[in-house]
Amino acid sequence: MQRIPDTPFPTFLVETQESANALLADEITALLSERSGRLVLGLATGSSPVGLYAELVRRFKEDWGDLSFVKTFNLDEYRGLPTGHPASYQTFMTKHLFSKINLGTEHVHFPPTEANDFDAACAAWEETIRSAGGIDWQLLGVGRNGHIGFNEPASPFDSRTRRVELAESTRAANARFFDSADEVPTEAVTMGIGTILEAKRLRVLAFGETKAEILASVLRGEDDSSIPLNALRRHPDTALYIDAAAAARLG
């Protein structure tokens, strides 16, 4: 692994996605032991974290034993999908992680997707994060347009958990998880950028050629606050891990 020079926040080129996954799993292992298992994790979906979740499951089976005191908060969820829809983020997390480790079900949290008073439900959800002591370690992926969670371009850096409309480019990028492009919801709920920036550590994975263009504009460009990924410049403990395909346009 090699640190890429002259980037606005720590960015590492990894030889393989597995090496990034092992490194992040090592961090979680160390935190679990420091906190005697009482860890608060912020989790992400998409294709980037799949290998990390497989590695966490492997370690759980090998030597972690008990994760029943770990609390999790997922970044985002689609709105309007029925419970159990194969493309929902709850289904994704159940499949890749939650069904394979022994989290307490009462410790797993997703932002609200339906409520009479949606703003109040989002505020209550943020209060749940605060009363858990805040997020110790937050995983993020990067959208092709630079989104984090479902904070699309031009989301304010002080935004909180809220309902959002998805960019057409995001719906197109995520159509691969649905039977047809029309089925992709137009709305979602996401932790805000301000919420994300309150996590104690941010760890970001961006793999593959579809991320090369946005990474070049963030890592080699001006501090453009309309691109959510640039919010990472405002966090004291952040690290981005990218593979050679994602780094292809850095020059």
Ligand code: GLP
């Ligand atoms: C979705 C999620 C994001 C994620 C992004 C990238 O849009 N809402 O949180 O970062 O996908 O996904 P991938 O890792 O598949 O490129």
